[in-house]
Amino acid sequence: MKHYFNAAALALALAASATxxxxxxxxxxxxxxxxxxGKPASNVEVTLxxxxxxxxxxxxxxxxxxxxRIKHFWPAQPAATGDYRVVFKTGRYFSEQKQExxxxxxxxxxHISNTAEHYHVPLLLSQYGYSTYRGS
Structure with missing residues (x-):
């Protein structure tokens, strides 16, 4: 009986964690x-x-x-498939760093083709170049 309760408690804990x-x-x-x-760029304004x-x-x-990071960027509304863009305000960021x-x-x-998936957009930037890709 004790093993049953331990197993049930473990199952509930795992379910709560997943939820x-x-x-x-x-x-x-x-x-x-x-x-x-080589460091994170904090205080960068981004629009969706x-x-x-x-x-x-x-x-x-x-x-x-x-x-x-912006970990929760999708607004509180249902997602829809389609084309989107994020705009990174990098000029303001570098100006705050006293750099051109x-x-x-x-x-x-x-493009969002499946609203059940997670989409991650990393940006690697410097003053005169940048790179991006679909992250996970």
């Missing part, structure tokens, strides 16, 4: 790293927009944390 992780999971996250310093027939529709805005930058903004367009 908590699912609740914390957001459709979209971003991460910005400064390639010149959805492509519409008439142009881009604003969905959300946030600022990277001390680790250069060739790119005042870096728009990264991407």
């Amino acid at each position: 908590a992780m699912a609740a914390e999971q957001n459709l979209l996250s971003v991460h910005v790293l400064n390639q010149q310093t 927009e959805q492509k519409q027939e008439a142009g881009w529709k604003f969905l959300n805005q946030a600022t990277t944390d001390k680790d250069g 930058s060739f790119f005042p903004e870096i728009p990264v367009e991407f």
Whole structure:
């Protein structure tokens, strides 16, 4: 009987943990790293927009944390498949660092084909270049 209760308690703990992780999971996250310093780029303003027939529709805005991340970037609304972009305000970031930058903004367009998946957009940047890819 004791083994049954231990097994039941373990199953409940695992289920609660999985539920908590699912609740914390957001459709979209971003991460910005400064390639010149090798450190996270904190305080970078980022906007999220959805492509519409008439142009881009604003969905959300946030600022990277001390680790250069925005972990929960999708707004509190249902997700839809389609084309989106995140726009990193890098000119302001480098200005705060007392540095010039060739790119005042870096728009990264991407396509959401499955709203049940997680999408992660990392940005590796320097004053005169950048790289991005679909992360996990």
